[in-house]
Amino acid sequence: MLVGVVDDGxxxxxxxxxxxxxTDIDEDYGGGDSDAAPGSGDSHGTAVAGLIGARNDGVGTVxxxxxxxLTGYRIFGGTVTDSEYRDVYRHHSxxxxxxxxxWGYNGVFYDDFDGNNFAAAGLGINEAVAQGRDGLGSVILFxxxxxxxxxxxx
Numbered sequence: 001m002l003v004g005v006v007d008d009g010x011x012x013x014x015x016x017x018x019x020x021x022x023t024d025i026d027e028d029y030g031g032g033d034s035d036a037a038p039g040s041g042d043s044h045g046t047a048v049a050g051l052i053g054a055r056n057d058g059v060g061t062v063x064x065x066x067x068x069x070l071t072g073y074r075i076f077g078g079t080v081t082d083s084e085y086r087d088v089y090r091h092h093s094x095x096x097x098x099x100x101x102x103w104g105y106n107g108v109f110y111d112d113f114d115g116n117n118f119a120a121a122g123l124g125i126n127e128a129v130a131q132g133r134d135g136l137g138s139v140i141l142f143x144x145x146x147x148x149x150x151x152x153x154x
Contacts, residue, residue, distance in 0.1 A: 002069040003052050004096040006088055007045030007103060009038030010072035014046065016054040016063075022071040025095055029084045030077030039077040048102045071096065075103075082120035089124035089140070093132030102143040 002022065009028065012021040026036035038045055053070045054063035073088045089099060125140050132138030 001065065001067075001097045002071065002095060003065065003098045003100055004071050004073055004092060005045050005049045005052065006073045006075055006099055006101045007048055008042040008076040009036050009045045009074040010049045010070065011038055011043075011046040012036070012070075012072065014050075016050055016057075016060070017070055018055070020053050020055065020068065020070050021049075022069055025092065026071045026073065027088075027092075028074040028077070029080045029088065030074045032078065036072035036074045038074070042077065044102065045072060045074070048100060052100060073099075085121035086124035086127075089121070089128040089132075089138070093128035093138045094134065096138060097133060098139040098141065099128070100141050 008030075010017070010021070010026070012023060012026070023035075027034055028036045031039070049070050049072065050061065050063060052063050052065050053068050054061050054066060056062045056066040071092075073092070075085070075088065093099075128138040129140060130137060
């Protein structure tokens, strides 16, 4: 299984990711190159990748899917175009089984991808779900939010 972390980059040289991280397919859409390492001060994507795939090596934490492969798609750190948001999911969906998106939108259950370049992301997600993994569909996960605000669910 291969998990793509769509975030602010992944510190793929971290010892917890040795032998699991795929630099051959990661991409930095924010910086416009093929190195999805985080920018200065960016650590969220690395933390997310650790929750997913930190090795079961007897040291520190263990990720929930510690035997999985990891790769990263950096979408922060620069201007990302409409077509690039779409490309994250569409272009990589044949190799990536699960896309982890731990970045959010404003509002509860906001899922229409309207405005701010997200309309194209919605199209890419729909294509990946329908056609990814050789027609089985890629799994796309989004975090519920990091704002720590109490919500009324009624």
